[in-house]
Amino acid sequence: MAKFINRRNVLFGAVGVMSVLATRDFFLLYCRNVSRNTPDFFASLGDESVFGAARAVGRQVKRLHPDFGTETMLARFYGERPLLLEAAEETCLDTRKAMLQSQCGEDFSNGRCLVVDGWVISETEAQLCAAVA
Amino acid sequence: MLADLETLEDNTTLRAPVCIVGAGAAGITMALEFARAGVEAILLEGGGLEFTDESQAIYEGEVTGQGHTDIAFSRLRQFGGTTGHWTGLCAPLAPIDFEKREGVPHSGWPITRADLDPFYERAQPYLQLGPYAYAPADWDGLLTGAPWALDSAVVEPAVYQSSPPTRFAETYLQAITDAPTIRCLYHANLKNLELSDGGAVTRAQVVGYSGKTVFIEAERFVLACGGIENARLLLNFDSQRAGGIGNENDLVGRYFMDHMNCTLSELAPADRQGDIAYYLTHQTDTVPVHIGLKLTEDLMRREGLLDNTVFLDPVWESESHNDDFRDHAWLAFSAIARAFSRGQVPDQFWARTCTIAEAPGAVVTGVYRNIRRRFEPAGTVTTIRFRQDAEQAPNPDSRVTLNGELDPLGMRRATLDWQLTKADLLSLRRTHELIGQAVGAAGIGRVRLGIDIPPLFDAIYTGYHHIGTTRMHDDPRQGVVDADCRVHSVQNLYMAGSSVFTTGGTANPTLTIVALAIRLADHLAGEISGAA
Ligand SMILES: Cc1cc2nc3c(=O)[nH]c(=O)nc-3n(C[C@H](O)[C@H](O)[C@H](O)COP(=O)(O)OP(=O)(O)OC[C@H]3O[C@@H](n4cnc5c(N)ncnc54)[C@H](O)[C@@H]3O)c2cc1C
Numbered sequence: 001m002a003k004f005i006n007r008r009n010v011l012f013g014a015v016g017v018m019s020v021l022a023t024r025d026f027f028l029l030y031c032r033n034v035s036r037n038t039p040d041f042f043a044s045l046g047d048e049s050v051f052g053a054a055r056a057v058g059r060q061v062k063r064l065h066p067d068f069g070t071e072t073m074l075a076r077f078y079g080e081r082p083l084l085l086e087a088a089e090e091t092c093l094d095t096r097k098a099m100l101q102s103q104c105g106e107d108f109s110n111g112r113c114l115v116v117d118g119w120v121i122s123e124t125e126a127q128l129c130a131a132v133a
Numbered sequence: 134m135l136a137d138l139e140t141l142e143d144n145t146t147l148r149a150p151v152c153i154v155g156a157g158a159a160g161i162t163m164a165l166e167f168a169r170a171g172v173e174a175i176l177l178e179g180g181g182l183e184f185t186d187e188s189q190a191i192y193e194g195e196v197t198g199q200g201h202t203d204i205a206f207s208r209l210r211q212f213g214g215t216t217g218h219w220t221g222l223c224a225p226l227a228p229i230d231f232e233k234r235e236g237v238p239h240s241g242w243p244i245t246r247a248d249l250d251p252f253y254e255r256a257q258p259y260l261q262l263g264p265y266a267y268a269p270a271d272w273d274g275l276l277t278g279a280p281w282a283l284d285s286a287v288v289e290p291a292v293y294q295s296s297p298p299t300r301f302a303e304t305y306l307q308a309i310t311d312a313p314t315i316r317c318l319y320h321a322n323l324k325n326l327e328l329s330d331g332g333a334v335t336r337a338q339v340v341g342y343s344g345k346t347v348f349i350e351a352e353r354f355v356l357a358c359g360g361i362e363n364a365r366l367l368l369n370f371d372s373q374r375a376g377g378i379g380n381e382n383d384l385v386g387r388y389f390m391d392h393m394n395c396t397l398s399e400l401a402p403a404d405r406q407g408d409i410a411y412y413l414t415h416q417t418d419t420v421p422v423h424i425g426l427k428l429t430e431d432l433m434r435r436e437g438l439l440d441n442t443v444f445l446d447p448v449w450e451s452e453s454h455n456d457d458f459r460d461h462a463w464l465a466f467s468a469i470a471r472a473f474s475r476g477q478v479p480d481q482f483w484a485r486t487c488t489i490a491e492a493p494g495a496v497v498t499g500v501y502r503n504i505r506r507r508f509e510p511a512g513t514v515t516t517i518r519f520r521q522d523a524e525q526a527p528n529p530d531s532r533v534t535l536n537g538e539l540d541p542l543g544m545r546r547a548t549l550d551w552q553l554t555k556a557d558l559l560s561l562r563r564t565h566e567l568i569g570q571a572v573g574a575a576g577i578g579r580v581r582l583g584i585d586i587p588p589l590f591d592a593i594y595t596g597y598h599h600i601g602t603t604r605m606h607d608d609p610r611q612g613v614v615d616a617d618c619r620v621h622s623v624q625n626l627y628m629a630g631s632s633v634f635t636t637g638g639t640a641n642p643t644l645t646i647v648a649l650a651i652r653l654a655d656h657l658a659g660e661i662s663g664a665a
Contacts, residue, residue, distance in 0.1 A: 101403075101576045108574035109284065118582045120569030 051132070058133025060116045061126045069130025077127050084124065100124070135310040137181075138321040138341040145347050149175040149316065150661045152337060152351035154323045154366075157214020158643055159629040159650040160357035161301045161309065162259055166654035168312040172661050175349055176315055177339055179322040179358075180211035182302070184481050187342055191322070191540045192362070194547040198531070202391065202595035204549045208359055212319055213302025215359060216643070217480060218597070221298025222423070223262055223644040224291070225253045227440060229430040230524075230638035236437020236560075239388065239527035242635040243607040243616040252648035252655075259647050260296040261304075263420030267292045275417050276424070278410025287571040288426050291442040293640075295414075295421035300480070321347065322542055323366060326354065326626070328373045333624040340542055352664075353657055357629035357650070360389075360599025364533045364632060365547040367603065367613075367620075379603065379613050379620040386533035388604050390637040391551055392522035392596030393558070396446065397583030398565040403576055405450075405513035412445040425521075427639070428567055436567070439524040439560040440639040443568060446520045450512030453505035458498040462489045466496045519565060519583070522596040524639045525557040533602050551595070558588035598642045603632040618653050629653055 061068050078085050087099035107113055107122035114126055121129075151167060153160045156178035167174040180188035188211060194204040209217045226246065233241030254265040266272065269280070269290040280290055309317050318339070324346075325338040337349040356363050364386040368377040379385055402409075415422045425442035433440065449455055465485035472479035479485065489496055525531075531552035535545040562584035569580030583592070606612020609621035614633050620626040629650050631642040 105574045105576055108570045111570065113570055113573065115566065115582060118585075120566055120573060120580045120582065122573060 054129045055133050057116055057119070057121070057125070058129035058131070061114075061130040062133055064114070064116065065126070065130070068127055069133060074127060074131055081124065084128075134313070134315065135306075135317045135319070138318045138339065138347055139343060139345060141318075141345070141347055143345050143347075146336070146350060147175055147316065147347065148350045149173045150351060151175070151353045151355065151657055152177065152349045153355045153357055153629075154337070155179070155214065155357035155359065155362070155630075156212050156301075156309075156317065156319070157357065157359060157630075158216050158259075158301055159646050160355075161213070161305050162256075162647050162650040163355060163357065163629060163654045164315050164317070165259075165305065165308060165312070166651055167658060168308075168314050170654070170658035170662070171314060172658045173314045174316070175351065176309065176317040177321040177323060177337075177349070178212050178317065178319040180209075181319055182212045182306070184209070184211050184217070184484065187541075188320075191542065191544075193540070194361075194365075194549060195536055195538075196549050196551075198550040198552050199590060199593070201591075201593060202549065202551050204361065204547060207595065207597045208361065208599075211302070212306065213300060215597075216299060216301040219296075219298050219643060221260070221296035222293055222641045223260055223296055224293045224442075224640040225249070225267055225648070226638040226640050226645050227430065229433055230440055230636055230640075232434075234434065234437070236434075237439060237526050237636065239529070239611070240636045242605055243612075244605070249645070249648050249652065252652040253644065255651050256644055256647035259299070259651075260644060261299045262294045262296055262644075263417070263422075267294075269424070272415075272417070272422060276411060276415045276422065278408050278412070280411050280424075281572070281577050282575050283426075283571045283577075284574060286429060287432055288568055289429055290411075291425040291427040293423040293425065293442070295423065296643075303480075318347070323356075323358075324542060324544065325372070326370050326378060328378070328623070331624070332622065334626050342541075352661070353625045353627065355627045355629050355653065355657075359630055360602055360632045361533050361547055361549060363628055363630060364389075364602035365535065365544075368533075368535050369544045374622075378626065379622055381622050382610050384604070384611075384613050386602050387529045387531070388527045388601040389531045389533050389549070389551060390525050390527060390598075390600040390634075392598050392637060392639065392641075393525055393553065393561065394522050394594040394596040395592050396518050396520045397561070397592055398519040398569075398580060399583065400445070400517040400519070400569075400572060400578050400580050402514055402517060402578040404578075405515065407514070407577070409445060409447055409514065409517065413447075426568060428564055432567065436563060437560075438564055439526060439557065441521055441523040441561060441564050442639050443565070444520045446518040447514045448516045448518060450515055451506075451509050453502040453509050454511040455502070458495045458502065460492065460495045462492045463495040463499050465489050466499070517578075519568075521561075522598070522639060522641065523557075523561045523564075524637050525553055526560075527601060527604070527636055528552055528554060553590055553593060555588055558584050558590070558593070559586070562586070562588065596641070598631060598637070600631045600634045600637045600642060603628045605633045605635050617656055618649065627653060627657070 087096045090096040103124045104122040112123040152175045154177045164176040192205045209215045228246040231242040231245050257265050320341045321339045324340045326334045327336050329335050334354045339347045367379050367385045370378040425444045427442045465488040469479045534548050536548045538546045603613040605614050614628050618627045
């Protein structure tokens with residue numbers, strides 16, 4: 001089922017999915033050296049240190065691929081991965097997390113991944129992190 | 134029979150169908166195999182039955198090139214050889230290691246893994262290992278934990294076994310002494326090999342430490358002095374052949390390889406309480422088994438990658454369960470503690486005690502942590518480090534040469550110029566990246582690569598595996614020995630040990646050394662009994 005993509009769900013979709021990062025521990029490790037000045041908007045998502053790390057990853061992604069996380073890119077990206085939009089609207093956190101991992105897993109299996117700051121991450125993670133950076 | 138060379142008359146000549154030089158893993162195995170086949174053999178050992186500075190000093194030399202290695206102390210010059218040091222991790226080389234691999238220059242043995250399988254099987258008991266079973270399926274139901282659901286087209290488990298580790302001196306001295314067909318001389322240093330005009334070794338000149346000389350006449354000679362010394366000896370024997378015996382094509386000493394011992398890259402687990410027991414050590418009924426991760430051979434071939442097995446080193450939440458304090462002092466301490474717990478007097482007791490005294494910090498930390506871990510739970514896994522002995526590609530510029538200095542026996546000392554290339558490390562990086570993709574796909578976690586572009590060599594250490602200096606190849610312009618381990622240009626001179634490996638693979642070498650030694654002994658025993 002194709003989801004309707006508009007400006008609101010492009011950005012909020014990213015934030016929504018990101019709130020249940022598939023591998024929270026990766027972000028916890030990543031954020032060992034990241035400053036924790038997280039704006040309120042992200043803090044409301046609960047785990048601000050993890051989210052801070054996601055944004056730091058996003059900044060690195062954008063340095064390598066400036067077009068990642070832009071609205072145009074995200075719109076296309078969601079078009080190809082409708083599961084992500086569904087995940088953003090999913091209220092059960094565990095299910096949302098499983099949906100996100102399923103999408104990341106598919107990326108990895110198809111070689112759609114990149115190395116950011118040494119970390120091997122999926123394109124989905126890279127796009128979402130770039131969107132919130 | 135066992136004797137000190139010093140007890141023989143000066144200028145004595147001894148004769149046997151075969152003479153083996155060097156009583157380490159390779160030499161002792163060959164002598165015992167000849168005994169089994171009823172073939173008389175002389176076994177020469179340069180060192181004594183115990184460690185002495187006098188013998189060990191002959192191994193001193195110079196290290197240039199890659200710095201994190203050693204030429205003197207990583208080898209033991211005494212009866213039993215370096216098996217007095219080794220830690221006992223064993224696995225056969227993989228089938229792909231023997232192939233001519235497109236992405237690996239100078240690869241390709243003239244034999245296959247299938248050729249070696251029967252000899253690997255016979256090598257297992259020499260190293261006090263379990264059954265010849267290295268396929269993960271061989272251990273189904275016998276190991277704890279469950280393998281991760283990784284894409285089997287990308288990553289598969291690699292099985293290793295642990296030897297106690299077998300100390301050849303302790304384990305086989307009696308058998309060597311008792312064998313009526315073995316004449317083992319210690320303090321017997323090979324000084325020269327004399328060649329006939331027809332290109333055969335006619336006799337070996339052997340010297341003791343007091344200057345006493347003994348000559349050995351044999352139909353066949355085998356050098357089994359270790360990966361550095363085999364080359365050093367051949368290069369020294371240049372009185373009849375310019376550049377040394379077997380060195381007509383300037384190959385002796387070249388293609389020196391070691392394993393790149395390093396803990397690089399890490400895995401952040403998605404679930405810190407996830408089960409990693411399968412990838413740790415298993416105490417089975419027969420032998421301790423370790424499971425690592427490696428890329429499938431198809432993928433290695435497709436990507437042109439060198440071989441590697443990643444062992445997972447979990448870092449536990451509770452510091453007391455982590456082993457990151459281990460260093461030489463700790464290894465010395467555990468060797469002493471192990472020997473005492475078995476009711477034995479530890480070998481090299483004073484040398485090991487001095488090692489501990491010089492840097493006792495790790496021992497204090499280790500003892501403290503080992504006590505604490507008895508009553509403190511490990512907690513969750515914070516990260517998992519990738520530890521390995523990674524393969525380097527054969528490289529003609531990585532080599533053992535002679536320098537101007539002479540040892541007390543008047544032989545030129547060795548210079549070790551261990552060279553690694555960026556391509557060696559980038560291959561390892563790509564291997565970790567592919568493992569990262571597989572664990573990402575399975576939702577196990579995310580991998581952080583520990584190798585940058587361009588790569589740095591400062592975290593790479595020696596695996597203490599000296600490989601390739603008299604490499605095996607059908608073509609004399611590409612290898613020193615043929616598929617039977619015979620020096621191409623000498624009718625009756627054979628090499629035993631890791632110096633004949635064409636490539637290093639990633640498996641620790643001693644199981645292959647012993648398998649090749651059995652194969653060579655079979656071959657020579659067959660020739661000798663055929664001739665008789
Ligand atoms: C710290 C350490 C850990 C290791 N761990 C492992 C491991 O876990 N797994 C593994 O597979 N391998 C391991 N190894 C490597 C292993 O020890 C060697 O592969 C093995 O001992 C080599 O056997 P060899 O018979 O070829 O040589 P050696 O065992 O070195 O024997 C050579 C013999 O030749 C004698 N000799 C030398 N020159 C002369 C001469 N001129 N005349 C007469 N005799 C001579 C020496 O005295 C010696 O006895 C380790 C090595 C070290 C140092």
